[in-house]
Amino acid sequence: MPERIKDSSTRADVRRIPLLEKLSGEEQDDLAALSSPRRFSKGDVVFTEGDPGDGFHIVIEGRIKVYKLSVQGKEQILHVWGPGEMLGEVAALQGIRLPAHAAALEASRTLFLPRAGLLALIAKNPDFALRFMAVLARRLRSLADLVEALSLQEVPSRLATYLLLLDSRQGNRGRIEWDLPKADIARLLGTIPETISRTLGRWTRKRSQRGTGPGRCGSWIGTGSGNWP
Amino acid sequence: MPERIKDSSTRADVRRIPLLEKLSGEEQDDLAALSSPRRFSKGDVVFTEGDPGDGFHIVIEGRIKVYKLSVQGKEQILHVWGPGEMLGEVAALQGIRLPAHAAALEASRTLFLPRAGLLALIAKNPDFALRFMAVLARRLRSLADLVEALSLQEVPSRLATYLLLLDSRQGNRGRIEWDLPKADIARLLGTIPETISRTLGRWTRKRSQRGTGPGRCGSWIGTGSGNWP
DNA sequence: CGCTGCGTTGAGCTTCTTCAACGATCGTGG
DNA sequence: CCACGATCGTTGAAGAAGCTCAACGCAGCG
Numbered sequence: 001m002p003e004r005i006k007d008s009s010t011r012a013d014v015r016r017i018p019l020l021e022k023l024s025g026e027e028q029d030d031l032a033a034l035s036s037p038r039r040f041s042k043g044d045v046v047f048t049e050g051d052p053g054d055g056f057h058i059v060i061e062g063r064i065k066v067y068k069l070s071v072q073g074k075e076q077i078l079h080v081w082g083p084g085e086m087l088g089e090v091a092a093l094q095g096i097r098l099p100a101h102a103a104a105l106e107a108s109r110t111l112f113l114p115r116a117g118l119l120a121l122i123a124k125n126p127d128f129a130l131r132f133m134a135v136l137a138r139r140l141r142s143l144a145d146l147v148e149a150l151s152l153q154e155v156p157s158r159l160a161t162y163l164l165l166l167d168s169r170q171g172n173r174g175r176i177e178w179d180l181p182k183a184d185i186a187r188l189l190g191t192i193p194e195t196i197s198r199t200l201g202r203w204t205r206k207r208s209q210r211g212t213g214p215g216r217c218g219s220w221i222g223t224g225s226g227n228w229p
Numbered sequence: 230m231p232e233r234i235k236d237s238s239t240r241a242d243v244r245r246i247p248l249l250e251k252l253s254g255e256e257q258d259d260l261a262a263l264s265s266p267r268r269f270s271k272g273d274v275v276f277t278e279g280d281p282g283d284g285f286h287i288v289i290e291g292r293i294k295v296y297k298l299s300v301q302g303k304e305q306i307l308h309v310w311g312p313g314e315m316l317g318e319v320a321a322l323q324g325i326r327l328p329a330h331a332a333a334l335e336a337s338r339t340l341f342l343p344r345a346g347l348l349a350l351i352a353k354n355p356d357f358a359l360r361f362m363a364v365l366a367r368r369l370r371s372l373a374d375l376v377e378a379l380s381l382q383e384v385p386s387r388l389a390t391y392l393l394l395l396d397s398r399q400g401n402r403g404r405i406e407w408d409l410p411k412a413d414i415a416r417l418l419g420t421i422p423e424t425i426s427r428t429l430g431r432w433t434r435k436r437s438q439r440g441t442g443p444g445r446c447g448s449w450i451g452t453g454s455g456n457w458p
Numbered sequence: 459c460g461c462t463g464c465g466t467t468g469a470g471c472t473t474c475t476t477c478a479a480c481g482a483t484c485g486t487g488g
Numbered sequence: 489c490c491a492c493g494a495t496c497g498t499t500g501a502a503g504a505a506g507c508t509c510a511a512c513g514c515a516g517c518g
Contacts, residue, residue: 068373068376068377068380069381070377070381070382074380074381076376076380076381078373078376090366090370093362093363093366094363094366099370099373099374099456100373122359122362123355126355126358129355129362130351132362133322133351133362134323136362136365136366136369137319137322137323137365139369140319140365140369140372141328143369143373144297144307144328144329144372145328146376147305147307147372147376148297148299148305150379150380150419151297151303151305151379151419152299152303152305153299154474155473155474181495182496183496183497190379191474191475192475192476193496193497193498194476194499195473195474195475196497197497197498197499198474198498198499201498227328383505383506384505410463411464411465420506420507421506421507421508422464422465422466423465423467423506423507423508424505424506424507425465426465426466426467427466427467427506430466430467
């Protein structure tokens with residue numbers, strides 16, 4: 001029974017999603033029945049700005065970027081979401097067109113939930129509604145921090161903030177491992193790879209001379225609350 | 230009975246707030262009892278980044294800006310809210326510190342609702358919870374549009390978008406009236422008054438020569454979904 | 459009348475982008 | 489196994505956009 005197998009693996013996915021794990025077994029069954037698993041290869045477009053918001057994705061595996069494009073083709077990454085995060089949930093909530101693009105940064109799996117399922121979940125399950133609100137709130141702070149970075153900090157400062165974030169996430173105090181290709185980091189920080197490269201180069205050159213770390217001005221690490229990205 | 234008078238006027242305010250007008254009379258009474266009216270003169274600080282989010286404001290009258298400050302003192306306005314809009318609702322929802330500053334652009338009145346009132350309202354009133362979510366969703370799109378403007382558009386483009394918005398809001402197709410001092414518009418568009426002035430000057434100079442409106446490049450009006458500001 | 463707030467204008471400079479070339483790495487197919 | 493192309497990152501030179509600083513005009517208002 002291939003159907004059964006597919007079903008139960010979807011259910012297993014549902015159970016592992018933090019946002020959904022508190023649901024009753026019955027609700028999880030309903031959701032699993034409603035939702036459809038999707039696969040994306042690296043580079044695949046998940047959705048495009050202007051698409052109808054008739055549902056949303058929950059990332060099971062992999063990473064997906066949400067981004068805007070300028071008329072000239074420049075890209076600004078808004079978010080990079082990994083397992084457990086939602087994509088396109090605002091458009092689905094409001095039934096409006098998607099306000100941004102999304103594409104897979106690596107091979108990824110998602111669960112696609114139709115809008116009706118989201119609305120039902122919110123209507124019937126106050127606890128879920130609260131968690132959903134909390135997600136929206138987190139998104140808001142993340143975007144506000146991005147605005148702050150873009151408008152009030154220069155590139156070296158943004159990069160330093162990002163490095164500190166990586167460091168704190170990885171724990172190996174000191175040795176930092178890039179989590180994205182530099183080009184993507186640039187697009188996340190609102191700049192271009194060349195500028196990232198030059199900034200890093202300038203730092204290591206300074207450090208190898210006699211400077212203490214990246215620059216000596218005291219105050220150029222952002223004041224942001226650390227919710228971005 | 231001054232108490233009574235104050236009470237009933239607060240109730241009148243509550244009744245006029247779109248977000249709250251659908252509540253039952255009883256709920257409105259409760260809210261009016263919980264909430265306290267506040268007055269701000271032009272320039273007064275409503276709250277400061279880092280303040281505890283122990284409640285939020287609803288604007289009754291006037292306009293209030295929400296903004297971030299850089300270490301160097303540069304200001305980026307995130308929103309300008311008028312009557313009916315909420316301020317600091319995310320921090321109040323989550324009980325976290327306020328992530329931005331707020332100050333009155335003109336003499337203003339607000340209703341301050343303690344966090345407990347907000348939580349109770351959300352918990353007891355599914356309809357309100359939905360409306361609240363919708364507000365968060367609107368905020369999200371507005372911020373995403375701001376990010377897009379800051380990162381993907383140049384100043385002339387942002388200014389043009391803003392002018393078009395003003396024009397569409399005012400209806401008097403053609404004659405546009407500034408809704409803010411130029412300095413504030415600059416801080417909203419992520420630039421400085423001088424640059425605004427120069428951009429406008431360049432346009433009127435071009436137009437008076439023989440150009441057609443602000444520039445002749447086809448595509449520099451933002452693609453934003455128009456939710457910003 | 460002079461002051462203060464707001465807007466404008468000019469000159470110089472900083473930051474960042476653009477464009478181009480080049481080196482390294484890696485996977486693929488011959 | 490090696491040559492090849494593709495992708496990614498680095499570097500340089502030149503240019504554009506916008507910021508800083510300073511001066512000035514102009515209105516409203518004490």
